[in-house]
Amino acid sequence: MKSDALYPMCAKCKNLVCSPAIGITEDPPLSSAPAFCPMKLFPEIISRAASEYDKEEVNEFARLASIQEFECYERTEAGMRTTVPRVEELIQFAAKCAYRRLGLAFCLGLRREARMLTDVLESRGFEVVSVCCKSGAEPKHKIGIRPEQQIGGPEAWESMCNPLVQAEVLNSGKVDLAIMLGLCIGHDTLFIKYCRVPVTVLAVKDRVTGHNPLAALYLAHSPYYGRLLADNKVSNLQDKARDEEGSRS
Numbered sequence: 001m002k003s004d005a006l007y008p009m010c011a012k013c014k015n016l017v018c019s020p021a022i023g024i025t026e027d028p029p030l031s032s033a034p035a036f037c038p039m040k041l042f043p044e045i046i047s048r049a050a051s052e053y054d055k056e057e058v059n060e061f062a063r064l065a066s067i068q069e070f071e072c073y074e075r076t077e078a079g080m081r082t083t084v085p086r087v088e089e090l091i092q093f094a095a096k097c098a099y100r101r102l103g104l105a106f107c108l109g110l111r112r113e114a115r116m117l118t119d120v121l122e123s124r125g126f127e128v129v130s131v132c133c134k135s136g137a138e139p140k141h142k143i144g145i146r147p148e149q150q151i152g153g154p155e156a157w158e159s160m161c162n163p164l165v166q167a168e169v170l171n172s173g174k175v176d177l178a179i180m181l182g183l184c185i186g187h188d189t190l191f192i193k194y195c196r197v198p199v200t201v202l203a204v205k206d207r208v209t210g211h212n213p214l215a216a217l218y219l220a221h222s223p224y225y226g227r228l229l230a231d232n233k234v235s236n237l238q239d240k241a242r243d244e245e246g247s248r249s
């Protein structure tokens with residue numbers, strides 16, 4: 001970071017000069033970017049990153065990804081429409097990259113989905129190397145989990161989630177692309193850290209929302225998931241909703 005006071009905060013930007021509504025021959029008005037813009041704070045990093053695309057392999061991957069992105073939209077008279085769900089995007093992108101052998105790192109809790117995905121991918125001509133999070137059958141106490149910290153209780157055997165095994169199996173399985181399906185938070189981090197092949201994500205684990213973490217985020221300004229925001233505005237919202245409910249009953 002350039003300084004403790006100023007650091008990139010694209011998430012709070014209102015200018016969006018990096019994606020301006022201008023003609024193809026015009027230049028983005030970068031001088032009106034906010035002071036916290038990474039393009040202002042780190043021009044050398046931006047230029048170094050941009051030169052990485054000069055590598056043929058990187059350029060080609062980025063080009064195919066952008067074509068895939070393009071094909072997910074359709075301009076119609078009624079406006080822009082989206083076309084395909086993520087799972088279909090995955091199939092299309094893997095085909096564009098001429099991948100044949102895909103790796104699937106999945107959570108045991110999503111083994112049904114892993115089988116469904118395997119069936120779909122195999123039906124499209126891919127080979128699927130799959131490895132479950134419990135592979136290795138190592139007990140949780142190996143990493144310092146106490147019996148009372150086991151999900152199934154202190155008496156039962158409990159295998160640890162083992163993202164390192166998943167990563168190494170897929171590394172040695174010579175897969176073209178590893179797909180993550182429902183790995184837990186933290187275990188997914190380790191998987192990404194140890195995986196040496198390109199990785200993409202089909203779904204992350206969210207036990208409460210059918211693996212759709214944004215569902216809770218979308219409700220963060222409602223009484224239902226207002227607890228996500230650690231300030232009084234939320235409690236106020238919840239109190240208000242309770243008051244309204246009380247006055248109705």
Ligand code: SF4
Nearest residue numbers: 010013016017018037
């Ligand atoms: S890159 Fe700059 S202009 Fe673009 S969103 Fe971030 S802060 Fe805003």
